[in-house]
Amino acid sequence: MTRDINHPLPHDSLAASLLAAAYVLEQVMDRGRSLSDVMSDGILTMADPAQRAAVQDISYTAVRNWGRAYAVLTELTGGRPLKPIGMGYLLATSLGLAVDPTEERYEAHTLVNQTVVAADSQVALRPGKGLINACLRRFYREKDALFSRSDSDLAARWGFPAWWVKKLQKEQPSGWREVLSASYGQPPLVLRVNRRRCTVDAFLQACEREGLEARALDGQAVWLPKPVPVSRIPGFADGHVSVQDLTAQRAAPLLDVRDGMRVLDACCAPGGKTGHLLELADLDLLALDVDVKRMQRVSDNLRRLGLLSSGVTLKAADAAAPDTWWDGKPFDAILADVPCTGSGVTRRHPDIRWLRRSGDVAAMSQLQMKLLDVLWSVLKPGGTLLLVTCSIFGEEGEHLLARFMGRHPEAVALPSPGLVLPQAQHNGPGHDGFFYARLQKPPLTQA
Ligand SMILES: C[S@@+](CC[C@H](N)C(=O)[O-])C[C@H]1O[C@@H](n2cnc3c(N)ncnc32)[C@H](O)[C@@H]1O
Numbered sequence: 001m002t003r004d005i006n007h008p009l010p011h012d013s014l015a016a017s018l019l020a021a022a023y024v025l026e027q028v029m030d031r032g033r034s035l036s037d038v039m040s041d042g043i044l045t046m047a048d049p050a051q052r053a054a055v056q057d058i059s060y061t062a063v064r065n066w067g068r069a070y071a072v073l074t075e076l077t078g079g080r081p082l083k084p085i086g087m088g089y090l091l092a093t094s095l096g097l098a099v100d101p102t103e104e105r106y107e108a109h110t111l112v113n114q115t116v117v118a119a120d121s122q123v124a125l126r127p128g129k130g131l132i133n134a135c136l137r138r139f140y141r142e143k144d145a146l147f148s149r150s151d152s153d154l155a156a157r158w159g160f161p162a163w164w165v166k167k168l169q170k171e172q173p174s175g176w177r178e179v180l181s182a183s184y185g186q187p188p189l190v191l192r193v194n195r196r197r198c199t200v201d202a203f204l205q206a207c208e209r210e211g212l213e214a215r216a217l218d219g220q221a222v223w224l225p226k227p228v229p230v231s232r233i234p235g236f237a238d239g240h241v242s243v244q245d246l247t248a249q250r251a252a253p254l255l256d257v258r259d260g261m262r263v264l265d266a267c268c269a270p271g272g273k274t275g276h277l278l279e280l281a282d283l284d285l286l287a288l289d290v291d292v293k294r295m296q297r298v299s300d301n302l303r304r305l306g307l308l309s310s311g312v313t314l315k316a317a318d319a320a321a322p323d324t325w326w327d328g329k330p331f332d333a334i335l336a337d338v339p340c341t342g343s344g345v346t347r348r349h350p351d352i353r354w355l356r357r358s359g360d361v362a363a364m365s366q367l368q369m370k371l372l373d374v375l376w377s378v379l380k381p382g383g384t385l386l387l388v389t390c391s392i393f394g395e396e397g398e399h400l401l402a403r404f405m406g407r408h409p410e411a412v413a414l415p416s417p418g419l420v421l422p423q424a425q426h427n428g429p430g431h432d433g434f435f436y437a438r439l440q441k442p443p444l445t446q447a
Contacts, residue, residue, distance in 0.1 A: 008121060011046070014110065015118040017054040020044060022090040022118075024059035025066075028351050029092075030085065035063060035351040053229065061105075062096030064184070064350035067155035069095035072146050076135040087128040090118060091135055098139060099147075102185055112136045159184050163358040164343075171394050175421065179392065179433070182422040187347040188429030189227035191241040192249050193220045194279050194305050198240040206234035220279075221249050223429040239305040244272050245348070247420050247431040248390075252276035254416070254438055255333045255386050257283060264331040266319040266375055267338055269294030271301040273388075277335065278307040285312050288325055292316040320374050330380035338368045340389040340396045344422055344433025365395040372404055376411070382443035384414065389435045392421060397435035404439070414438040 009016040020043075027038040038044070039056060046052045062069065069092050082088035094115040097105055106114075115136060119129040139146060150156040154165045158180045168176040193203050200216050207214035207224070210232070215223045222241070230236045230243065251273045257263055259282045268274045269289035277283060289295050295316045302308045317325040341364050342352045372387065379385050387404075389396045397419050405411055415438070422433035 009117070011048060012051055012054075013117070014054075014106065014114040015121065017051060017058055018090065018093055018115055019118045019121070020046075020055045021058035021062055022086060022093040024055070025062045025093050025096070026086060026089040028063055029066060029089075029354060032355055034355065035060065035349065049229070049231075058093065058097060060350055061100055062093045063354070064159065065096040065099050065101075066092070066354060067153070067157075067159045067161075068099040068147075068150060071150035071153045071156035072099060072139060073135075075146055075149060076138060077131075082128065082131075084124050086122075087119070087125050087132065090115060090125060091132055094132075094136060095139060098136070098143075108140045112140070160346075160353045164353055164356075167358070167361075167393065171392075172421070178424075179421050182424040182430060183344075183346045183433070185347055185424070186227075187245070187432075188425050189224045190217070190244065190246050190249075190429050190431075191222045191224065191233070192244045192276060192279075193222060193241050194239055194275070195220055196279055197238065197306060198235060203235065203240060206240075210234050217246060217428065219249065219253065221246055225429075237304070239307075242272065242275055242301070242305065244276070245345070245432045246429060247344075247434045248272060249276065250417060250420075250434075250436065251335065251337065251386065251388050252280055254436060255335060255384060257281045257333055260284065261332040262329065262380075264288070264334045264375070264378065266334060266336050266371065268314075268335075269298050271298035273335060273337055274298060275301055275305050275307055278302070278309075278312065279305070282309070283311055286325070286331075287312065287314050288317050288319050290316065290318045320370050322374055322378055326378055330378055330383065332380055332383050334375050334379050334383070334385040335388070336372060336375050336385055337388040338371050340364050340368065340391040341393060343391045343393050343396075344420075344435075345390045347422070348432065361393050361395050364391075365400055368396060368400055369403060369407075372400075373407065376404075376408055376439075376441070379441050381441050383441050385439045385441070387435075387437040387439065390432060391435060392419065392433040400435075401437045410442055412440040412442060414440050 024038050027033045028035055072095055073092050094111055098111060116129050116133050119125040119132050154162040158165050160180060168179055172179055193200050203222060204214050204216060213225050217223055233241060257277055257280055262284045265274045265287040267289060268287040269291055274287045295314060299314055315325050341356050341361055342349055346352050375385060417436040420434045423430040
């Protein structure tokens with residue numbers, strides 16, 4: 001596709017946003033890049049925050065609804081590949097909006113018209129504008145029939161690849177439908193109030209003054225039922241709050257940290273749980289992540305929260321290679337929020353489902369075990385390790401824990417939440433899916 005985002009279209013038009021979102025969709029689905037990575041491309045750096053928000057919303061929706069949109073597109077085009085490839089992605093982007101199950105964002109005639117205008121603005125796509133027009137009009141005429149015909153395709157029906165759906169059917173035989181629908185849709189905006197800078201009550205009052213609906217949940221969590229950009233959240237820039245899912249907020253308190261403890265946060269980026277740990281106690285904390293770029297986000301986040309104290313060391317390093325970061329002094333507590341498939345956080349990262357392959361689950365589980373073996377070796381006798389994955393697959397949860405216990409029979413499994421399945425927004429915000437296990441290393445006994 002011609003990536004002429006500086007085309008002559010008015011920059012705040014839907015047509016311009018559709019073109020930019022079609023680029024994002026192509027990069028994700030054709031090139032296998034993550035949405036967050038593509039969204040940081042220079043080509044998408046728009047001066048107008050409203051246009052950027054529109055492009056992000058359309059891109060995320062198109063990726064989320066790819067299963068249905070692709071099946072419908074295949075039917076509309078008789079399975080013929082569209083050339084150039086960008087034409088297919090532009091059409092798939094508009095169909096992604098048109099098939100959205102939760103809301104009709106744009107009137108049918110607006111979406112058809114703006115998609116045609118978008119195609120017309122690009123030399124390479126102009127010859128296809130008639131076909132685009134015909135396909136979209138037919139979609140609206142035959143929507144119900146197209147939906148019911150595509151229902152036989154698991155990816156269209158459930159919005160996740162067939163291997164994913166089948167895996168969940170096997171692992172959650174009674175609840176897989178609820179899990180899939182809770183994993184769909186938009187994520188709620190849940191915040192964690194930084195108790196070193198603000199109280200939940202003071203934050204609720206600040207929201208009221210700004211006309212924002214806000215509801216206190218457990219602990220330091222507050223839900224904004226009508227999401228707004230972080231720039232509109234009172235005190236955000238001053239570190240009064242962080243965006244963090246309700247289930248993710250359970251991690252730090254589970255480690256039961258106290259002032260002066262020596263703590264390792266082994267896979268810390270972007271630092272959501274690091275910040276929470278430091279809000280709870282004055283720690284001697286080492287935070288690692290293998291990804292240098294993501295490590296920068298950790299220091300930005302901690303600086304915003306006012307938590308970059310002398311007791312905090314941030315290091316870009318491979319947690320599996322302790323000779324590069326360990327000084328030989330064991331840790332009282334370790335947070336092992338290990339890399340995983342992310343199958344529990346697909347509302348926040350709708351691209352995950354299409355980018356992962358079924359074989360990735362076992363590969364991730366191997367990596368997780370390797371990291372756990374190393375981290376266990378640097379834990380003090382009597383210390384606690386908290387294993388966290390944002391996955392709902394057994395290999396990254398219960399089976400991983402069972403394998404770990406087999407390799408380290410001395411480990412004591414402390415009471416833990418275990419598998420927390422994602423929950424859809426209903427009267428409350430719902431939450432992401434996670435697996436939590438707390439493991440204690442027995443204290444040394446005197447001979
Ligand atoms: C689930 S994320 C961590 C989220 C983070 N704890 C938070 O709450 O914001 C997993 C992280 O593990 C990092 N990672 C992957 N392999 C690693 C390794 N070998 N050593 C250290 N970090 C690693 C990834 O870069 C990623 O940032």
